Amino acid sequence: MLVEAKAMTADYWHEIADRIAATIGATAESHDCEGRFVADNYGLLREAGLIGAAVPVDLGGNGMDYRTLCGVVRRLGKGCGSTALAFSMHCHQVAVAAWRWQHMQAPTDGLLKRIASENLVLVSSGGSDWLQGSGTATKVDGGFRINARKIFSSGCQAGDLLMTSAVYDDPDAGPTVLHFALPLDADGVTILDTWNTMGMRGTGSHDVELKDVFLADAAVSGRRPQGQWHMLFHIISMIAFPLVYSAYLGVAEAARDAALEAARRKASTGGMIALVGEMQNSFWIAETALDAMIAEAEAGGPGPAKTSSVMTGRTVTGRAAIRTAELAMEVAGGAAFYKGSTIERAFRDVQGARYHPLQEPAQRELSGRLALRLDIDG
Known part of the structure; x- marks a missing residue:
């Protein structure tokens, strides 16, 4: 209610x-x-x-x-x-x-x-599809037949609608990515038990197989050229990634807090105090970068410059969150190395920050292209 x-x-x-x-x-x-x-x-x-x-x-x-x-x-x-x-x-x-x-x-x-x-509950396949899209859309009477395998479909076991895409070889426009929502209980939609990972193990980010799934023409919510930046993706970049990296900041914060609790039970040597200070620095960087990302989203104005700024924040927040968890392991000492430790789990979970788009090499290229006033589509 x-x-x-x-x-x-x-x-x-x-x-x-x-x-x-x-x-x-x-x-x-x-x-x-x-x-x-x-x-x-x-x-x-x-x-x-x-x-x-x-x-x-x-x-x-x-x-x-x-x-x-x-x-x-x-x-x-x-x-x-x-x-x-x-x-x-x-x-x-x-x-x-x-x-x-x-x-x-x-x-x-x-x-x-x-x-x-x-x-x-909505389930996204955007992180694995991104600008290229994946899967095929074949034109049939009244719509399309969709065949695809969507990886990293987090929350799919609790989901109602899969927000996804497929590529249609349009005879006039060329390769075109179609965007649409599919009920996860539709005929031809199968959740495959594939999620067995180092961290974020409870997300249920299984593959979702789409096999000859019928998509009515009216259910297509958007079309765009394959592989090119589109305003939709500038909007997604602006809004999605501060939310996603808020999860990673929370994970890093849990590791930091657990490490501080452990450190307070130990002798406060100069080395330990300095290590805690370094951990605090890393957490401050993560928190500050995320706050800047959120402010960018609040300000609106999606476009290449906004995307570059948010994606830079994504890189900096992710790096600093990972470093915070690494330092938490050192601050807490050997106890953090055991399974069942909050810090050990956080250390593994936070590694997922590496894998969302734009991954760091692609982010650097986008930001570099904009700085040099080059075409962002290469």
């Missing part, structure tokens, strides 16, 4: 997130150890009204503002990185749809109303 408008403050939502984080933190180790999807945690998110909280009030949601949403994801990440990361994939799809409706009058209101009224 949605909360009353009078309760819609950042403090209110952050308090809810902190309570949920305490609960899911108690089961994070077992989900990690067993590689088991955090299904029960999604139940908590639904009960708290978080699934549709960022939907605009006019469309039935609570109108949670963007910065507050990032704060919710960060707080969840302190308790369970897997829950926060999987949830961030839903959150950014909602936030992008809301931004497009509010600023571009895009026809996303139907989807947003359904999210608010039905508690629909």
Whole structure:
């Protein structure tokens, strides 16, 4: 049930997130150890009204503002990185749809109303598709037949709609990426049990196979040239990545806090104090870079320069979050090396920050091209 408008403050939502984080933190180790999807945690998110909280009030949601949403994801990440990361994939799809409706009058209101009224969970395949897209769309009477295998589909076991794409070899326009939503219970859609990883083991980021899935012409929500930057992806870059990296900052924060607790039980030698100071420096860099990313998203104005700035923040935040967890291992000492340690799990979970687009070499190329006033499409 949605909360009353009078309760819609950042403090209110952050308090809810902190309570949920305490609960899911108690089961994070077992989900990690067993590689088991955090299904029960999604139940908590639904009960708290978080699934549709960022939907605009006019469309039935609570109108949670963007910065507050990032704060919710960060707080969840302190308790369970897997829950926060999987949830961030839903959150950014909602936030992008809301931004497009509010600023571009895009026809996303139907989807947003359904999210608010039905508690629909969205699953993204964008990180693995990115500009190229993947899979094939073959024209048939009344629509297309979709064949694809979508990797890194975080939260798919709790999902209702897969927000994805496929490539259509348009006889006039050439290779064209079609964007669409597919019900995860549609004929031909199969979740494959493929997620067995070093970290973020509870995200359930399995492959989703699409085999001869029918897509009606009317269900195609967008078309764009394959492999080229498009305004849609500047919007996604601006909005999605501060949310995703909020999860990683939460993971790094949990490692930092656990390391400080361990350090306070030890003798405060000069070496230990300096090591803690270095850890604090790394966490400050991560926190400051993420705050800059959030501010960029709040300011709007999607485009190449905005994308470059946010993606630079993505690189810096990710590096610093990983370094924070590394230093937490050193501060805490040998106890952090054992399975079951919050820091050991955080160290593995935070490594996932390396793998979201734009990965660092691609980010550097984009930023370099813009600085040299070169075509960003190469």
